[in-house]
Amino acid sequence: MEFNITIGLEVHVQLKTATKIFCGCKYFFGATPNTLVCPVCLGLPGALPVLNKKAVDLAIKIALSLGAQIQERSVFARKNYFYPDLPKGYQISQFEYPLAIGGELPLTDNPKKKIRIKRLHLEEDAGKLLHELPGGIKSSDSLVDFNRCGVPLVEIVTEPDISSPQEANDFLQTLHQMLIYTQTSEASLEKGSLRCDANVSISPSHSSKLGVKTEIKNLNSFKFLQKALEYEIDRQVEVIRSGGQVIQETRRFDARTGKTYPMRTKEEAHDYRYFPEPDLPPLEITNQRIKEIAMTLPELPWQKRTRFVNHYSMTYNDAVILTSFRELAIYCENVLRKAGKIEHKKIVNWLKTEFIKELRNYKDFKYAPSEANLVKLLQLIETGRISHTAAKEIFEKMWGNNTKDPEQLAKEMKLLQIKDTTTIEEWVNEVISSYPQQIEDYRKGKKKIIGFLIGKVMKLSGGQADPRLVRELLSKKLNSN
Amino acid sequence: MGFTIKDIAYIAKLARLELSEDEIEQFSSELSKVVDYFNQLALFEEEEKEIKTLPSVLERDDNISVSLSQEIVLSLFPSRIDNFLVVPKVRKEE
CATH class of the missing domain: 1.10.10.410 (Arc Repressor Mutant, subunit A)
Incomplete structure (x- = not known):
């Protein structure tokens, strides 16, 4: 029996603000526990939330990047549940009226496939629970750090358009890249500023009905997302093949075993008793504001790729490499523009091999030679004044804040070709x-x-x-x- | 509006309240009365339409303000280890 795979993702993105969403506490990863809190984020009686404008602006920027429709009016709501990481007993989120709906994100490996976005909303993060004492000592209690309470998040929910673990990985990578390009989030999976839950179900390929889904919580790396989904799909196939039924439940992924385990069954589905947040009037977004934010949007990675392919006649795969982050894309384009008559293909080859190789060694763009010096080097090859091999040697010396002209280096290194x-x-x-x-x-x-x-x-x-x-x-x- | 015994038991569970059977009985009528009282608001439905929508939420600039001192925060915790609040073990998974 063949199966269709249906995957939808819920991604939490921490917004790059200086302060929390409803109070002026700053937040940074790794701070001393319980030092970045105030009456608002601790939910002490009488404290009132005040919305952070920057958080709203960044959320709008992300929504616009995804082509989502910003709602003229969105409403904050209380999501009620008891958990020790939530001192107020409710999370301020958006429910019935989210900030934005619709939109899509094209995959990188297969840009023709676009994953539709269902909704995007603003909410506050909860605190952090530790189940071990610092130093990894087992504890019979749980420890709470409230620093993360009130950190601004957007939650992005996709339609169930993803049809393989590999595509899920691609989606998250592409989203991650967009967030870095737009400077809306640090988007670090390790530091928890980008987190992902995955919903997955399988159904026999002849059936048009969706299967029962399970939700895998808190996948904190691209690899784990893919691995967890691969395992979970195999598990569901096994359950159905052996005549059983998949149960709707929440599962967690254990990176050590590579398996998913049930957390709690959804049968006792959480009843969050959402209701409009009485402390915050609805959020109204004017067209003027949307326009102003739209003006700050950079060219997005998928737009850059298409343009590079069309404009510099490079292959799509080369465009993917050269646009992997914005600084690199801008650098490459400037080199291509300044290089005059040198064939684009030769330049692209140099950039994607030699340049990337050195960049990997130095790990920081600030050590890269200036665009003008790289162009000079390429011209020395082009005019036959240095050999390709010599150019590689010279290029290595051009890194690490070396402002020397490549021709000067070639002379010093006795690499200029003798044509006499x-x-x-x-x-x-x-x-x-x-x-x-x-x-x-x-x-x-x-x-x-x-x-x-x-x-x-x-x-x-x-x-x-x-x-x-x-x-x-x-x-x-x-x-x- | 009538609350059944089952409704009350469910609400109590969500609110983490332990109620005796007598209390459940008692609340099923009392809570009904409370909710009925709010039903009176429905009478204002017509007038409400004339009230302009609420002004949009006020937004603040992203400026840092001082957080509570560590001393105060830690003094709020009934039980602690280092800088952490200690709570009974949360069931991670069954």
């Missing part, structure tokens, strides 16, 4: 007189031996002779007398 025929002829003559046996063999028809002779001339020149000229002069001599 008189000089080369002297070396050629020397080689011809040093290897009489080989010369004779050549003249008898062992033409391949010319490679050996070229090598000898190159060695004499310290690698600096232009190999094309060497070959030319050598064959001329060998064939003339």
